[in-house]
Amino acid sequence: MAEPMLKPPKSAISPITWVRQNLFSGWYNTLLTLVVGYLLVIGVGPVFSWLFFDATFLGSGPSDCTGTGACWLFISERLNFFIYGFYPDDLQWRVDVMFGLLALSFVPQFIERFPGRKWFGLFGLTGLPVVGYFLVPGGNFGLEVVESSKWGGLMLTLILAYIGILASLPIGIVLALGRRSEMPIIRGICVVFIEVWRAVPLITVLFMASVMLPLFLPDGMNFEKLMRALIGITLWQSAYMAEVIRGGLQAIPRGQYEAADALGLGYWKKTGLIILPQALKMVIPGIVNTFISLFKDTTLVLIIGLFDILGTVQSTITDPAWQNVAIEGYVFVAFCFWVFCFGISRYSQNLERKLDTGHRT
Amino acid sequence: MKKQTVDSRPAGPKPWYDPRIRSIFFQFIAIALVFWGGWTLVDNTLSNMESRGISTGFGFLDETAGFGIIMSLVPYDATMTYGRTFLVGLMNTLLVSAMGIVAATILGFIIGVARLSSNWLVAKLALVYIEVIRNIPLLLQIFFWYFAVLGSLPSPRQSVEVADSFFLNNRGLYLPEPMPQEGFGLVWGAVIAAIVVVIGLRAWAKKRQLATGQIFPTFKVGVAILVILPTVGYLAAGAPLEWEFPALKGFNFGGGITIIPELAALWIALSLYTASFIAEIVRSGILSVSKGQTEAAKALGIPNSLTLRLVVIPQAMRVIIPPLTSQYLNLTKNSSLATAIGYPDLVAVFMGTTLNQTGQAVEVVAITMAVYLTISLAISLFMNIYNRAAAIKER
Numbered sequence: 109m110a111e112p113m114l115k116p117p118k119s120a121i122s123p124i125t126w127v128r129q130n131l132f133s134g135w136y137n138t139l140l141t142l143v144v145g146y147l148l149v150i151g152v153g154p155v156f157s158w159l160f161f162d163a164t165f166l167g168s169g170p171s172d173c174t175g176t177g178a179c180w181l182f183i184s185e186r187l188n189f190f191i192y193g194f195y196p197d198d199l200q201w202r203v204d205v206m207f208g209l210l211a212l213s214f215v216p217q218f219i220e221r222f223p224g225r226k227w228f229g230l231f232g233l234t235g236l237p238v239v240g241y242f243l244v245p246g247g248n249f250g251l252e253v254v255e256s257s258k259w260g261g262l263m264l265t266l267i268l269a270y271i272g273i274l275a276s277l278p279i280g281i282v283l284a285l286g287r288r289s290e291m292p293i294i295r296g297i298c299v300v301f302i303e304v305w306r307a308v309p310l311i312t313v314l315f316m317a318s319v320m321l322p323l324f325l326p327d328g329m330n331f332e333k334l335m336r337a338l339i340g341i342t343l344w345q346s347a348y349m350a351e352v353i354r355g356g357l358q359a360i361p362r363g364q365y366e367a368a369d370a371l372g373l374g375y376w377k378k379t380g381l382i383i384l385p386q387a388l389k390m391v392i393p394g395i396v397n398t399f400i401s402l403f404k405d406t407t408l409v410l411i412i413g414l415f416d417i418l419g420t421v422q423s424t425i426t427d428p429a430w431q432n433v434a435i436e437g438y439v440f441v442a443f444c445f446w447v448f449c450f451g452i453s454r455y456s457q458n459l460e461r462k463l464d465t466g467h468r469t
Numbered sequence: 470m471k472k473q474t475v476d477s478r479p480a481g482p483k484p485w486y487d488p489r490i491r492s493i494f495f496q497f498i499a500i501a502l503v504f505w506g507g508w509t510l511v512d513n514t515l516s517n518m519e520s521r522g523i524s525t526g527f528g529f530l531d532e533t534a535g536f537g538i539i540m541s542l543v544p545y546d547a548t549m550t551y552g553r554t555f556l557v558g559l560m561n562t563l564l565v566s567a568m569g570i571v572a573a574t575i576l577g578f579i580i581g582v583a584r585l586s587s588n589w590l591v592a593k594l595a596l597v598y599i600e601v602i603r604n605i606p607l608l609l610q611i612f613f614w615y616f617a618v619l620g621s622l623p624s625p626r627q628s629v630e631v632a633d634s635f636f637l638n639n640r641g642l643y644l645p646e647p648m649p650q651e652g653f654g655l656v657w658g659a660v661i662a663a664i665v666v667v668i669g670l671r672a673w674a675k676k677r678q679l680a681t682g683q684i685f686p687t688f689k690v691g692v693a694i695l696v697i698l699p700t701v702g703y704l705a706a707g708a709p710l711e712w713e714f715p716a717l718k719g720f721n722f723g724g725g726i727t728i729i730p731e732l733a734a735l736w737i738a739l740s741l742y743t744a745s746f747i748a749e750i751v752r753s754g755i756l757s758v759s760k761g762q763t764e765a766a767k768a769l770g771i772p773n774s775l776t777l778r779l780v781v782i783p784q785a786m787r788v789i790i791p792p793l794t795s796q797y798l799n800l801t802k803n804s805s806l807a808t809a810i811g812y813p814d815l816v817a818v819f820m821g822t823t824l825n826q827t828g829q830a831v832e833v834v835a836i837t838m839a840v841y842l843t844i845s846l847a848i849s850l851f852m853n854i855y856n857r858a859a860a861i862k863e864r
Contacts, residue, residue, distance in 0.1 A: 130589035
């Protein structure tokens, strides 16, 4: 029987020693601690009292916000608009179902020992978009149609980010393979495509999608504004995705390619069975990071007139019924984004540590 | 000796199994697809533009623009051409990008070093800054600074003022403007002379150090020269500089330099946001220098301050430069968010107003994208040159 592994000895440093070592070692550090601490106390105090202690949480209308603190009433009163946009009230259960399914698919991914979490994730990537395609716009199975111009708020933000990532994944894979191809012309086409999209800001892409796309299409064929934005985002995002996946392809040792060749596998079998499964697994953290940046970038759609969560807030804070609620609105949106992005980035770092088996190249 | 010409290989593969022929075939298909797609797009676009009565070509650049721009670095008024609006927008984009790059780099390096500080409070504060700022969309931060912070400044009549020459209100920050008078050329001459002297001094000091091992305090002496020479030139020319002070005229300020709130908000938000990414890059760069390097420097008796400058930073820079480049590119691209708050950058002026007025979407979008492509390529080229200079010289 193996000896049970001993835990490392508890650190023998007492709190006082710790404080002395980390905060007050030498006159320079002491001064720094005192100055920073002082600034922190005088800075954080008013912020906290504005956020919580002096804030108004309950009430029935703008007139209840009389205190010197934040007016959270504004958020709770307009929350419905911030989440669903103009989606009709009695049909919002459809969006709620999608929120529920989304949580069901991805929350288990954060829990290490959740049984069958892989299948939940797979559903999120394949089944969820299909369900959403029928449920959110309606029009089939006796569901009432809700035009995309009525979608908005958090729901629209999630739709943009999610479809953007999902649709750019296959295009990105093709582009990455093309860039690694031995055929010079195919490689050239992919390089030009990737580099051009990566060089231009998303806002120009969105402008292009909303102004130029109608010119590109044959007569009588046209897309709604949301669809045009999605096409722009997907093309732009696929270039970034291609670079992430290329990183994974390059990290696969040559021996893997050679072994596949030696077994007599053709290009597609080699790529599909040997290379891609390893490469994609390796770049999951990278894909998650791209998702985070895309998620933040979706706020740009408000410039072309779509009401994402920032757009709904921005259009509400100018409401004359509410006075000076801009900061409350921005803090609310910032908090929503922060929770999503910070949570996902922590997950990605965790994943990176777990997937790093230490024997690459 | 007779040459053996018998080919022992089996007969060659069928043409459609030959990798070379297949490769040519697939590339041919790829080219055909690209050309077909391109041709369809051009064809559709031309017929669509014809049916909508949109003219083509770049002739519109010479037409009168007829709209004002709130800020321009080159002389501009509404009677000038669309070509001029392009230049104004481009200059504004370059201005805010350059300002942002400088501020974000300084701030990012400070926070990145603070993140590694031995002072627990400072390190944690830097961590909180990084984690909060980089997880909030940039556009939201721009809005916050523009609408919530700068928008709540007092009106021009109730300006915050310092020494009757600096004014801050919701129309912007007003600073005194230096007006060089006759004879100021001497000062410029002195500046150039000082730079030349410092470069020469550096070369001499390096040579001397290689020959004798003595270290010359190049930095301190260089700064002294850079300050003293122009000052002497300034006094010798009889102080040829006057200041134009901003003053309240009617409802607004006139004279002096104005930093419009759009520029300030964009600059602050871009710098703070990008700094959080640069800080992480700097941190990982410094951590990438192995501890053995510092220990070796200590063993050689190099003092701590020199260790950082001569051993750690040069090696850390190798790791820092490539991702730093992409952050600079991101900042430049992100400066296009200006259009959301009305700062007249390239996208707002050219892709916004000019496009709306002329309707020539294809040309305007093509020019704008070409500009960003050029800026991207230029920055990566410049940084690649630097990177090559900083890379490990292997013998």
